[in-house]
Structure formats: structure tokens, C-alpha cells
Amino acid sequence: MELIKNGKRIDGRKFDELRPIKIDVGVLKRADGSCFMEWGKNKVLAAVYGPRECFPKHTQNSYKAKLTYRYNMAPFSVDDRKRPGPDRRSTEISKVSREALEKVIFLEYFPRTAINVFVEVLQADAGTRCVALTAASIALADAGIPMRDVIVACAAGKVEDEIVLDLCQEEDNFGSADLPIAISPRTGQIHLMQMDGILNEKEFKKAFDMATKGCLEVHEMQKKALRDKYEKIGEVYGNE
Amino acid sequence: MKEIVVPGDKVDGKVESYVFREGNNAYSMVLGVMDNKEDYGRIVPLNGKYFPQVDDYVIGIVTDVKRGGYVLDINSPYDAFLASRRRYDSGAVIFAKVGDVSEVRSVSLTMDKQLYEGELMEIMAMKVPRVIGKKNSMVMMIIEKTKTDIYVGRNGRIWLKGGDIEKAKKAVLKIEMEAHTDGLTDRITEFLK
Amino acid sequence: METSEIVWEIKKDSIRKMIQSGKRSDGRALDEYRKMEFLENYIPKAQGSCLVKIGDTQVLVGIKMDVGTPYADSSDRGNLSTSCELVPLASPDFNAGPPGEESIETARVVDRGIRESKMIDLEKLCITEGEKVWTVLVDIHVLDHDGNLIDAASIASVKALLNAYLPKMEDGKVLYTERGEKLSVREKPVSSTFASIGGKNLLDPSYEEEMVMDCKFIIVTTEDGNICAMQKSGSGPYNRRDIEEMVETAIRRGKEVRKQF
Numbered sequence: 001m002e003l004i005k006n007g008k009r010i011d012g013r014k015f016d017e018l019r020p021i022k023i024d025v026g027v028l029k030r031a032d033g034s035c036f037m038e039w040g041k042n043k044v045l046a047a048v049y050g051p052r053e054c055f056p057k058h059t060q061n062s063y064k065a066k067l068t069y070r071y072n073m074a075p076f077s078v079d080d081r082k083r084p085g086p087d088r089r090s091t092e093i094s095k096v097s098r099e100a101l102e103k104v105i106f107l108e109y110f111p112r113t114a115i116n117v118f119v120e121v122l123q124a125d126a127g128t129r130c131v132a133l134t135a136a137s138i139a140l141a142d143a144g145i146p147m148r149d150v151i152v153a154c155a156a157g158k159v160e161d162e163i164v165l166d167l168c169q170e171e172d173n174f175g176s177a178d179l180p181i182a183i184s185p186r187t188g189q190i191h192l193m194q195m196d197g198i199l200n201e202k203e204f205k206k207a208f209d210m211a212t213k214g215c216l217e218v219h220e221m222q223k224k225a226l227r228d229k230y231e232k233i234g235e236v237y238g239n240e
Numbered sequence: 241m242k243e244i245v246v247p248g249d250k251v252d253g254k255v256e257s258y259v260f261r262e263g264n265n266a267y268s269m270v271l272g273v274m275d276n277k278e279d280y281g282r283i284v285p286l287n288g289k290y291f292p293q294v295d296d297y298v299i300g301i302v303t304d305v306k307r308g309g310y311v312l313d314i315n316s317p318y319d320a321f322l323a324s325r326r327r328y329d330s331g332a333v334i335f336a337k338v339g340d341v342s343e344v345r346s347v348s349l350t351m352d353k354q355l356y357e358g359e360l361m362e363i364m365a366m367k368v369p370r371v372i373g374k375k376n377s378m379v380m381m382i383i384e385k386t387k388t389d390i391y392v393g394r395n396g397r398i399w400l401k402g403g404d405i406e407k408a409k410k411a412v413l414k415i416e417m418e419a420h421t422d423g424l425t426d427r428i429t430e431f432l433k
Numbered sequence: 434m435e436t437s438e439i440v441w442e443i444k445k446d447s448i449r450k451m452i453q454s455g456k457r458s459d460g461r462a463l464d465e466y467r468k469m470e471f472l473e474n475y476i477p478k479a480q481g482s483c484l485v486k487i488g489d490t491q492v493l494v495g496i497k498m499d500v501g502t503p504y505a506d507s508s509d510r511g512n513l514s515t516s517c518e519l520v521p522l523a524s525p526d527f528n529a530g531p532p533g534e535e536s537i538e539t540a541r542v543v544d545r546g547i548r549e550s551k552m553i554d555l556e557k558l559c560i561t562e563g564e565k566v567w568t569v570l571v572d573i574h575v576l577d578h579d580g581n582l583i584d585a586a587s588i589a590s591v592k593a594l595l596n597a598y599l600p601k602m603e604d605g606k607v608l609y610t611e612r613g614e615k616l617s618v619r620e621k622p623v624s625s626t627f628a629s630i631g632g633k634n635l636l637d638p639s640y641e642e643e644m645v646m647d648c649k650f651i652i653v654t655t656e657d658g659n660i661c662a663m664q665k666s667g668s669g670p671y672n673r674r675d676i677e678e679m680v681e682t683a684i685r686r687g688k689e690v691r692k693q694f
Contacts, residue, residue, distance in 0.1 A: 028577045029489040030524050030640075033287065043476065045576060047522035051289060051317045062344050070529055072520060075572040076479040076495025079609045084518050084572070085531065106260075106269060111344045113317040118522035120574070122493060123476045141247055144288030146269035148260065149248035186248045186267070226271055227244040230286050303439050313440055331439050359447050 003171055004160045010171065015164045016210055018154075018217060023135075023225035025142050033143025035225075037135040040168055041125035043077075046135035048143040050115035065110035069098035071132055073121040093129045100133060100153075100182045100192035106146040115145060126172035127155050130180050133192065138222055142229070150222050151191055153182035154214035156207040158199060163206045165214045179207045185219040188212075245274045245283060255281040290316045290365035290395040292338045292347045299360070299393030300349065302332040312336075312349065315362060315395045320347035326354075333360060333399060335391050355391060358401030361409060363416040365396035370419040371412055378428065382411050385432035407432070445645040449631045459488075459639065464682065466637040469588075469693075473596050481597025481616065485589035487637065489579035491523075494589035495572050496597045496616075500607055503559070503566040511558020511566040515544035517573040517586065524578035524640075538666065540573060543587045543624070545662035546653035547571070552620040553594065560602070567599060569616070580639040583651050587624035588690075594618055595694065621694050622661055623687035624653045627679050629669055634679055636686070650679055654687035 003010050013019070019040030028034040031047035054060045071093045075082050086094075098117070105115065117140065119132040130153035137150050157167045158177035167175055177197025183190055199207060245251060245268040251259060252266065255274075259266045268274070272283040292298065292314060300312030300320055309323040312334060322336060332354055339350035363371070372379050372392055383390050388403030400408050411428055418424050451458060461467070467488030476482035481496035503510060517540035519527045532540075547553065558567035571593070573586045595618055601611040628638035628646040638646060647669030653662035660680060665671065 028491070028522070029579055030577055031522055032289070034522075041478070045522065049522075049525055052525070053317055053319075070521065072529075074493070074495060074518070074574045075516070075570070076476055076482065076497050076574075079478065081497040081499060081570055081572075084516060086529075110317065116521070118520065120520055120522060120576070122495075122574070123478050125478075141271040142287060144270055144285050146258070147247040148267070148269075150246055184248070223246050226246050230244050230271070230273075301440055301443060331442055333443070360443055 001170065001174060003174060004162055009159070009164060009168075011168055015162055016213070018166050018214055019168065021218065021221055023138065023221060025138060025225050025229040031139075031143075033139040033141070033145070035135040035138035035142060037131055037138075039127065039131045039134075040166070041123060042121070042128055042131045043123040044119060044121050044128065044131045044135050046117065046119045046132060046139040048115065048117050048136070048139045048145065050143070050145070051110040051113035052116075054112060054114035060112045063111050064107035065105075065113045065115045067098055067102055067105060067107060067115050067117070069094050069101065069117045069119075069136070071097060071119050071121070071129065073124060073128070077121045077124045093132070096192055096194065097129065097133050097136070097182075100151060101136070101140070104147050104149055104151055104184060104191065105140065106148070109146060115140075124169075126167050126169040127180070129153070130155050130182070133182050134218060134222065138226060141226055149184040149186045150219065150226070151182050151184050152215045152219040152222060153180060153192060154211050154218055155180035156211035156214065158197060158203060158207065163203055163210060165210045177203070177207070179204070179211055181208070181211045181215065183212060183215050185216055242276075243274050244271070244286075246271050251283070252276060252281050254279075255283060258283040258285060285366065288366065290314070291345075292316060292318065292320065292341055292395070294338050294341055296338045296394040297392075298336060298338060298349070298395040299355070299391060299397035299399055300334050300336060300395075302328050302330055302334065305330065310334075314347070315365070315393075315397055316347075318345045318347050320349045322349040322352055324352050326352065328354065333358075335393070335399070355399045355401075358389070358399050359405065359409070361398040361400065361412060363396050363398065363412065365394065367416045367419045368392060368394055368396060370424070371398070371415050373425070378415070378425065381429065382408050382432065386411070441644050444641070448641065448645050452630050452633055452635065457635065457639075458641065461637075463633060464636045467639070471588075471592055473592060478610075480600060480612075481593040481595075483589045483592040483596070484576075485585050485592070487581055487585045488639065489577060490581055490585050490640075491575075491577040492582060492585040492589050493574045493576055494586065494593045495574065496593045497570045497572065498597075498599055498616075499568050499570060500560065500565055501568045503563065507555070508563040509559050510555040511553075512568040513544065513548055513553060513555065513571070514568060515540045515547070515571040515573070515590070517543070517575070519575050519578075519582075523575045527578070538664070539575075539583055539586055542583055542651055542653075542662060542664045543571070543573065543590050546587055546622040546624055547590060547594070549661040550620040550622040550653070550655045552591070552618055552622055554617040554619060557617045558599075569594075569597075578640060580641070580643045581626050581637050584624045584626045584637065587622070587653065591621055591623075592694070595621070620655055621691050622653050622655055623683075623690045624651060624662075625679075625683040625686050626651045627682075629671065629675075634675060636682070650676070652680055652683035654684050656691060658684050658688070660684070
């Protein structure tokens, strides 16, 4: 399979081009905050409950809210049906994603409560952990949870000796490196980073740069989606 | 001038609530509406739960009986404790004032009054100020026109009894839905005629 | 959660009073459904799919097909397997973890509706008798719970199956990303759920109504006006006349709903 031909990728994109992205905010009734994202062929739904009472009581923290993050894939989301329930990969993704949010959310404002983030991957096409975290970030803002920033995630990788942005499934399957990152766009600080494959130092720096730029591009879309949802707001609520 | 801010957006230094500071700059903590006037600026969050503040009047429901008092559900991630010698059953609806909120958010209530019979509504806590109105003007207008007895809890709970209760409930729901628009007072006045 | 139960008790009375006078809090008649919306082929990568909205309830069903071995007592037929995930984002009451009784009941009732109506021609799913058959995997993923999950799951499953394709088979290998022939279906079962509140039976209960109801009754009917599945779900007892009335209503409603297919 030729992944790169005449300077274009298998889906026609330039090396530093993102897949098309569509964002819908506040799509669920029961959840406190929610976000549905289509990113390339990925379809991901993120939702937030909280702050709410923390159960079981003995896991409560007197100084801050307990944050949980659960990344889950629907059985029909992948080509080879996935059995329902958490597997090792989902558990790892959940852990690093939760850790990405822990220093961004003002957890200390809500002692003894829980803030639960749930992400369901409804259709997968590589880069799902980045889509998930980006959507979760929007869902947290939608829920009114105070944060230092709306963090954003994006990946870059290596495909046939070229460093490219935002790998699609074929590129992920046959490429030679994948570098997903999540940053706080305001400060540039990195809250999530993983890598697998082989990259030399120069390639790593190039991929890091590319992924960062990708993050900033997606962040503009996050902000626009949040503002668009509430743009009809005219007057502020009465006396406070 | 109003604009929507998201967490991390830089805002004017004079804004006091829902901001955090880093270096010389102030940033919004929440998704909200930024209201920038000459001498002050404030951010009103667009969503969020009710978090009890001292002196708030709330409507709670007794969920547990303890020695010397009661545990009340106040429609918040935090329960409240009411020290009272009065006898209340589980499920009793109580109108009370928030007396104290500790560092770990333990909430104490005081000045309790039981509300008997009547109907209980729940709306978004952040829309409650609109239902109350400037100097209670909005809620007084509903009470006057419908002859319904109404207690409004800052925690989003509203208790109504008697009078044209259906009209009163509809008026409250209308305010909740249109809280962010202009000319609401006039429309509610029209609606209550 | 204890707290919620006591708070629900307060709401119960006012909702019940309204229903006694024939009214529901969203203004619907007792036998009226909320607005239904269908988004077919919502997950193009699956072999079939449909997102259904009934009011604010949202249920997504994906169909996957896999090659497997037949059961010993049906060596010339393919298999059907239905499962349901009540994922935690759909409701504050749902927890992560293995399927609980509500999730299993939903899957099994939807499965019975499909299986007993003989909707899928399982014989056409036989590849090599006794050795290789297709298994149709129906996965129900509940996304937003505002009541009546079973009807939503059932109609989403039926619509997903109606637009489902077998994957292509080439030299004995399955090419999951390519479409083969359309799944052979010959029935359209329709599920109707009634909630019993203070002796009245309401169609399409909302979440609020389900929290205050005494019991639930589900009837699945077929194109020729037969009943193919039933379930009394919950404790409150029924009397016979009510059940016969619900059956009549369900058959009538089934005919109307099928016009939308």
C-alpha cells in the first residue's frame, strides 16, 4: 500500500493538514455537560457529571474533588467487533487522560465531591484518545466546571519517512511512529504525551512541533463551538 | 458590552469573580458571559450546580434524622445539616437560611420553617435571581396576580401553594427559559394578565 | 441513592395527581408518543446502524457480522446475539461495570422481538452447513436516558437490521470493510411500552414517569398483527382486562408505526 504519493497522503491531505472536524456542544439531556465530535471518520461522545456526591464515601477527599475519566469503545466502533467492557488499552488511555486534566481543573474548589468524565467512542479511525480528550475538555466547560484552560489533544506521526499530522487509520496501521500530545493552549504546557514507534531526535522535534500546531488549530474550533452554542445569549441574568 | 468567555480567556484585571490570576493577568475560570462596564466587570457562568453561600435562603428536603438535628438534601453536591429541636419527618420540606459553610463545605442551616402541602418545582439555580427580580419585584408580581403562596430557594427549588398555581408555575418556567433575553419583565406582566 | 428516593417521593404525588386527571407533565395524552427521529447508517463502519431519538431519549444500535460455528441443534442456520450497554454517560444512575439486570433485560426483550418474529432469515446466513455460519451481533448503546429505553432500542435495532449488509467474503476470508449482499429481513416487529401509574396505563413513559410508576408492560407485535414477545417488568400486579386492552392498543399502534418504515 502506498501511503504517500506525489506529496499527498492516502486521503489526499497535505503533510500538516488536519482531518475535517465538526463539534456539537450540549447534546445530552441527563449529563451536566456534553460534546459530540466528528474528527475524520471518528465519532466520539463525551459527557461530564459533577461535581456530585462522591460514592463510596470512603473514597472522598477532604481537600478536593475526585476526578475520574472513563474511555470506552462501543462494540461496533471498530472493524473487528470489540467485546463490551474495559480492556487494558482503554484502562491505560483512561489513566493518562485523567492525569492530563488533573492539574487543569480547579479540583480544590469542590472538596468531598466527584467529577466524572465519560467518553464513548462510537466509531474509531485512529487518534481516538486525542478526539476523546478534546471533546471531554469541551464537555467540562459546558458543565460549568472551572478550569485553567480548555486543553486540546492532537497527534503527529511518521509515515514512510515523512512526519505527518493527525494520522488516519491506514497511516496508523502501516506507519512507523505515533506521537499523541495534549497541551494547555494558553501556556503551551504539556499535559499528555505518549509515543510508540521509532523516531530520531530531529524527527521527534518536528513531530512535536507539528502536533503542537495541530493542537492550537483545533483549540480555535473548540472555542468557536462553545461560543456558538451560547451566542444567542443577550442579556445577563438578573440581580446576583 | 457582552461577550462569551471560555476557561483560560484573558479578561480585564478589574473582574473579580470566577477569575484566576497568573502573573499580572486575570483569566476566566468558566464558560460564561462577560459583562464589561466602566467601573466593574463580572463573569456570569452559563452553567453549573448550586453551591451554598452564607445568607442564601434555600428549600431543603429532610433525608436523615440525626442526634440534635437533620440532614437535608439542598439540590447541591453538598448536603446540609440543620440543628433544630423541632420535629420533622423524613421528606419534610423546609425553608431555611444558610448559616455557615466550612472549609470542607459542610453546610449549616438555620431559621428553619416547614412548608406544608403545596407543590415543589426545580429550576436551574442560576436562573433564580431572575425569578426573584430586582428587590423581589418579579416574584411579588407573580404572587399578586395569581394569589399563589410562593417561596423561592436560591438552590433552584420553588414551593407554591394555592391560588392559580398552574399559571404561577408556567410563569416561573417561562422566566427560566427566557432568563437571558431582553424585555422579559414586560412579557411576564402580559402573561399574568 | 437514598437521597434521591426521598426526593422522588415528593414528586410522585403531584405527577400521579395529574395523571389521574388524564394529563402528563409534558402535555401529552396518555397514549401519545414523543417525537421520534431516526438517523440511519449513523456508523458507516458497522454493517448496519441507527440512532433513534424518542423525545430526549437517545439509543444507538450497531450491527456487526462475524463468521462463527453454528449451534449443534441448528447446524444450517446463522446466529443472532443481542447485547445492551447502559453506559454511565447516559444517566447519573448508570455505573460502569458488567451488565446489570436492567441492561440484560433490555437486551433479551429486544432479542425476543427480533428472534420470535423471525425477522432475520437465519437459514440464508448459513455458509457451510455444520461448519460456518454468519452471526449477527446487535449491540445496543444507550446514550441518553429519558425513559422508554426498550422501545427506542427495539426500533433502532429493527431499523439498523433493515439497512444492514453482510461483509464481503473472498476466498473464505471476510473483508469487514467491504459490503456484500443485503441482510435478508422479512418482518418489522414493533415494541410498545406501557407504564402503569395509579391504575392508568401510559404509552412511552418519560424518565420521570418511570421513576414514579408501579410497573411496566412491553408488548412486541408483528406485521400480521400477532404478538411475538411480552414482558411485565416491575412488581405492581395487573388485572386481566388491562392487559387485553394494552394488547389491542399495541397491535393497532404497531400498524401505524410500520408506515414509517
